[in-house]
Amino acid sequence: DACPDEPEDFDEFEDTDGCPDLDDDRDGIPDVSDACRLEPEDVDGFSDEDGCPDPDNDADGILDRDDACPNEPEVVNGVDDQDGCPDEGLIQLLDDRIVLEERVLFDFERARVKHAARPVLDAIVELVRQHPEWALMRVDGHADVRGDADFNRRLSERRARNVMRALVERGLAAERLEFRGFGSERPRDHRRTEEAHQRNRRVEFVIVARRGADGALQRTEVRDETDASLD
Incomplete structure (x- = not known):
């Protein structure tokens, strides 16, 4: 017995030396207060009292060691999505x-994508490339x-x-894309103003299927995002 005057604390950590181990992971937090007594706390100013290491403080999927903003979650929008910092972007x-933060706009009764939409399309392509799943x-x-309804559809x-087509021209595989026209069935803004008409002339992008780690295809349940009427 290395500690004949102190009883062993049988806690499945070095229980054969006869000495009590009051701080198994030696992180300065006693086992009685340590939620992770076998994993040392990473003292980084984030939840340092619980005794558990926090490798990703902001839970944004980017480990703190690679995260330029470890306490601010990344905003996935196609703008520097790997640096761990929230960034303002087009999407x-x-x-x-x-x-879209800046909508893909069309002229009245025209289907040609306006020149102003090109940066938005570029941002969408970059985001999709970051998600091969x-x-x-x-x-x-x-x-x-x-x-009339038929014309709008x-x-x-x-x-x-x-x-x-514009996304394919920018390098996205055509087999990863499909399209659908809803006409005027799903307005975002129910007012009869020019601003409302511009909001309703739009294109949205919905992830409808993902490929799992095993290669299996899974359809995604998509919630209708139609806005309520505006007062």
Whole structure:
């Protein structure tokens, strides 16, 4: 017995030397207060009292050692998504939907993608390339309420197809893309104003299938993102 005057604390850590081990991982936090008594705390100013190492403080998937902003989660938007810092960008990924901060705009009753949309398309391509597990993305075309329903549906289909072609021209594989036209069925803004019409003339990008680690294809349950009426 290396400690004949102190009883061993049988805690499955060096229980054969006869000495109590009050801080198994020697991180300065007694075992009675240590939630991870066999893993030393990484003292980095983040939850340092629980005794557990926190390799990814902000839980953004980028380990602290590689994270330029370890306490601020990365915003995945195609802008420096590997540095671990939130960045403002043209697009934002929310669940299984790519949301445009600057919308892909079309002129009234036209399907040609405006020149101003090119940076947005470039950002989408970059984001999709960062996610090879995205097996299929749907390009949804929408029109405003002006014009008859059949015209709007055909117009929105042409818009979605043209955007899909633009993504393919930028290097995305065509088999990872599909398109659909909704016409004016799903307005984001129900007001009858020019601003509302511009919001409703849009294209959205929805991740509809992912490929798992085993190679199996999984369809994604997509929630309708239609906005409620605005007061």
